[in-house]
Amino acid sequence: MNIYFRVRVNTKAGDEVYITGASSVLGNYYPDKAFRMSSAGCNAAGETLWEARLQFDSLKERVLRYKYFVKSQDGTLTYEVGGGRRIALNSATTKIESVDHWQEYTEEAPFLTDPFAHVLYGTSYAPYTQIHNENNELIIRAVVPNVPRDCRIVLCGEGKRLGSWKPEHGVKMARLKGLKWIASFSTLECKGQVWKYKFAMVNDVTGEYVFETLSDDAARELAIPEIGRNETFIKEHSQVKFPPVFRKFAGCGIPVSALRSSQSGGCGEILDLKLLVDWAEKTGMKVVEIFPLNETAQTFTGRDSSPYRAVSSLGINPLLLSLREIGPLADPQKEKEAQREIKSLNRRATVDYEDLYYFKKKYLEALFLERGKKDEAHPDYYTFLNEHRDWVYAYALFCALRDLYKTADFSKWEAFGTYSEDLSVAFGNRRLSRTFAAAHSVLGKLSWETVQIIHNKTQFHIWLQFHLFRQLDQVMKYAHGKGIALKGELQMKVVPFSVDCWKFPHLFKGVDPDGFAAYDWKALDAESFMWWKKRIRVMSWYLDIYSISKEVPYMPEDEPLYRKMIPQILAASNMMVWASGWESLRLLPDFYRQEGTEAPYLSVVRSSNPVLSTLRMWLGERNKTLVFKSEDKKRTYFDATVEECIAEAEGTLEEGGMFAILPLQDWLSLSNRLRSRFPYSETLQNGNGKVPLWNYRIHVNLESLLGADSLNTLIAKLIKDTGR
Helix, strand or coil, rough: CCCEEEEEEEECCEEEEEEEEHHHHCCCHHHHCCEEEEEEEEECCCEEEEEEEEEECCCCCCCCEEEEEECCCCECCCCCCCCEEEEECCCCCCEEEEEEEECCCCCHHHHHHHHHHHHCCCCCCCEEEHHHHHHEEEEEEEECCCCCCCEEEEEEECCCHCCCCHHHHHEEEEEECCCCCEEEEEECCCCCEEEEEEEEEECCCCEEECCCCHHHHHEEEEEECCCCCCCEEEEEEECCCCCCCCCCCCEEEHHHHHHCCCCCCCCCCCCCHHHHHHHHHHCCCCCHHHHHHHCCCCCHHHEEEEEEECCCCCEEEECCCEEEEECCCHHHHHHHHHHHHHHHHHCCCCCHHHHHHHHHHHHHHHHHHHHHHHHHHHHHHHHHHHHHHHHHHHHHHHHHHHHHHHCCCCCHHHHHHHCCCCHHHHHCCCCCHHHHHHCCCHHCCHHHHHHHHHHHHHHHHHHHHHHHHHHHHHHHHHHHHCEEEEEEECCCCCCCCHHHHCCCCHHHHECCCCCCCCHHHHHHHHHHHHHHHHHHHCCCCCCCEECCCCCCCCCCCCHHHHHHHHHHHHHHCCCCCEEECCCCCEEEEECCCCCCCCCCCCCCCCCEEECEHHHHHHHHHHHHEEECCCCCCEEEEEEEEEEHHHHHHHHHHHHHEEEEEEEEHHHHCCCCCCCCCHHHHCCCCCCCCCCCEEECCCCCCCHHHCHHHHHHHHHHHHHHHHHC
């Protein structure tokens, strides 16, 4: 099948335009393997037309995914915004001509990201452009950000076929993935005609409509080309604009481990998020923010409790796994004893990290022995491995060796101290070849029993990740069904003894000022670059929005390599990205409310930083309204009244930022009945001792929070009254 790609882009001398995508013809998203397009002159608006003619096997390339990027003379890559395009290829079609329009970064670009396209605004949608619905087919496709759930796009124009400029009689367009809209026509009797039309946004409930904004109120014009019987011509409009509507949303934030429900197992667990989503829906919130979920086990003590001390940039912390969905144990007596321990752990005021770690590991190992083989035969298990084997094998082997040697310091793993891709694949595979083990230079020195132990431990950690991702997938689908987006954080930092440092030692040079592995960005190669991009894609399995910290790489912002690479990594998904101080890279900032300042619309507004000081703590310090003595009477704290907290929360919600996210502790501070008796205990990081612990848990069960009608009514009113 021949496909002709044409795209108009504002380029300057020396720029080159490439097309990339999920196809070997397009380089499988590797920038250096993308297809270079040819320049074909400029139009009156100064846009250059770039063209490419390519052949695809429609029997192999069932769905073609692609997008464009510009490469400047200095090597900098600039990707268009949005999630790219998808076309379902039909073997009956002999030719496709797609005239696309570069999706420029505008003030509405954030609305093209997945959380808006598929969660906050999206309802049901087709996953790709379906061709061959008509003979002599013309497809008109429009990219329209900022379309609410109760509205649709209508193509309205001259002549009866296009509704005679009456939106109620216009062509109703179908919603596509990525806030695109599509309409298909047969042009059998339209050759030589010039269609004039506009797009209108129609409210399905009220019937009210508004036309797009075009200069001089002119209509769009399309001269219908000659289209053969088995051919498709696609005309895309990516600059469709309606009067801007700056919608705002509210949300709550809390680490998963800090949640508490009647079914938790000593800390908050992944499936507890369903209850938090229910509460968010009940109060009118649209975003649930969670902290990093990465695996942190390194010392097997409370030192590992911080979600920021990651030993893997991709693996999820098994302590967050919800046991209730995997168990029970086959032996009733052992299960009874386990449930007794679970209840004991769950009653504790804070997370008892060491007791929890050793109990949960022992319980999960027992479950793996009983049902691991059965789970490995499940079709979902194969799907998980196909998507994640390029990282999960190395991660699981790292964890197996860490457990075997009782340390994450891989310099003490004897012959395993240097990463081997062959060993990673060998131990990752469900069956380990005894012949391979005997012949391998490292394994040949070990007993077969030891090799089997390592293999079983590796399979155990793969099994854990399968269940973790399965539960996260449940939560994501559950949240999306209620129109709620999940926000998390890209954990770019890793500790020196991590699977990342083990697998890519050349990428790191010593330790940075905070005790994390220091990246050597100039040592980046193709394999490790794809590892970075994989981190973004893996997160897109369970998050819609993520934050990224500017300070992480310890590299000047004007470093050329840094500025070239970061946009490429971010282009790995269509998630929404937030970060402090990175507007030059089109990342959007967090904003902590301060007197005399106003948050810009494209920002996240926060009431406090719960790692250090909650709303009631810093507000109490400022107002000095309440004095609070610690239980031992040795320390004095300031606290704020409920009324003061309500006023400050309302002020945060009234700010101009797109999202206002309050920590769950701050929402609880609005109720005399539900707020904690000990305000100083609500910070996420317990600073006692040399290494701060992250052992905070909310004191209220989520089930009780769902039934707290007085607080929930108050929060719902605050959110509604402030236009969120």
